[in-house]
Amino acid sequence: MAVCWTYRALLFVACLIFGATGQGLAGTITDDGRIRGSMTAPVTLIEYSDFTCGYCLKFFRETWPRIQAKYVETGKVRFVYRDYPRADQGVGVEAAVAARCAGAQGRYWSMHDRLFAEGGRLDASTMKRYAKSLNLDPGAFDKCFDERRHLESIFQDRHEANRWGFHGTPGFILIYTATEPTEKQPAVAIPGAFPFEAFAEEIDRMLAQVPRS
Numbered sequence: 164m165a166v167c168w169t170y171r172a173l174l175f176v177a178c179l180i181f182g183a184t185g186q187g188l189a190g191t192i193t194d195d196g197r198i199r200g201s202m203t204a205p206v207t208l209i210e211y212s213d214f215t216c217g218y219c220l221k222f223f224r225e226t227w228p229r230i231q232a233k234y235v236e237t238g239k240v241r242f243v244y245r246d247y248p249r250a251d252q253g254v255g256v257e258a259a260v261a262a263r264c265a266g267a268q269g270r271y272w273s274m275h276d277r278l279f280a281e282g283g284r285l286d287a288s289t290m291k292r293y294a295k296s297l298n299l300d301p302g303a304f305d306k307c308f309d310e311r312r313h314l315e316s317i318f319q320d321r322h323e324a325n326r327w328g329f330h331g332t333p334g335f336i337l338i339y340t341a342t343e344p345t346e347k348q349p350a351v352a353i354p355g356a357f358p359f360e361a362f363a364e365e366i367d368r369m370l371a372q373v374p375r376s
Contacts, residue, residue, distance in 0.1 A: 192243060196271040199231070200241040202340075205373045206366060208240050209336040211247040211324035214258035214275075215283045216332040218356040223279045229359045234366055241340060244275065245320040247332050254285050257308075259317045261290040264307035268299045327352060337365055342374050 194202060208230070212219040234240035246262075248255040258278050265274030277293050278285060287308070294304040307313075324334055329352075337351040344350040351365050 196266040196269065197244045198241055199244075199272065200235040201238045202241060204235075204238055204241040205340055206234075206240045206369050207243060207338050207340045208234075208362075208366070209243045209245055209338070211245045211320065211327075211329055211332060211334040211336075213247055213249050213255045213332045214262070214278045215255045215285065216249065217283065219333045220279055220282055222333055222356040226356065226359045226362065230362055230366075233363070239370060240366060245324065246317045247321045247324050247329070247334070248317065249332060254283075256311075256314070256317065257287055257290065258285055260311055260313055261294070261308055263313035263317065264304050265294060265297065265299060267307060267312075268303065270297050270299060273297050329354065335362075337369060339369065339374060348372070348374060 192198070192207065210222070212222075230240070230242070235242050246259040248259055250256065262271055262274045262278060265271055274293060274297060277297070278290070281289070291301070291305060291308065294308075295301050327334065327336055327350075331354075333356055335353040337353070338344055339348065342348070351369070353361065353365065
């Protein structure tokens with residue numbers, strides 16, 4: 164499968180070919196509560212991120228609102244969030260677990276946005292307090308959080324990011340929703356919290372070449 168790495172700050176584009184990376188990804192993304200936008204949007208944007216990452220926060224505050232307004236809310240792009248805790252334990256992992264536990268009660272995005280709104284100033288007691296403020300069942304949330312449920316899935320997300328070639332956060336992949344990446348129409352990797360204009364350029368280019376399903 165093909166993936167095109169884009170470095171707009173350096174005005175450099177290199178297309179790399181990976182035999183198995185992300186194989187079958189476009190057709191297997193299901194709505195597990197971590198998708199924003201229409202499932203049938205022609206382009207999919209996947210973010211691999213850590214709730215304690217400063218550059219991830221920069222994307223959330225500065226770039227995401229513009230992508231959401233121009234592309235997600237208009238049905239052009241579906242947005243998929245994937246966990247990439249930079250350490251094997253600690254606050255980044257706990258925050259990912261907290262979001263997943265909120266998601267088990269249908270409030271994933273509420274917790275996701277609240278965690279990022281704190282700018283990395285997080286701890287276990289704070290996350291449990293957020294659960295109460297979001298009107299989650301506190302007993303169910305605390306049990307889920309204390310037992311560190313969803314860890315396997317969280318680290319599967321990180322492994323997926325590594326297979327794309329990411330070894331830090333944030334990392335973004337743009338793919339066509341209805342077809343798998345090919346050498347002719349590769350996935351586009353954006354390795355970092357680039358400005359909105361870099362995302363818009365790649366998204367607009369892909370929208371202009373949406374393949375027939």
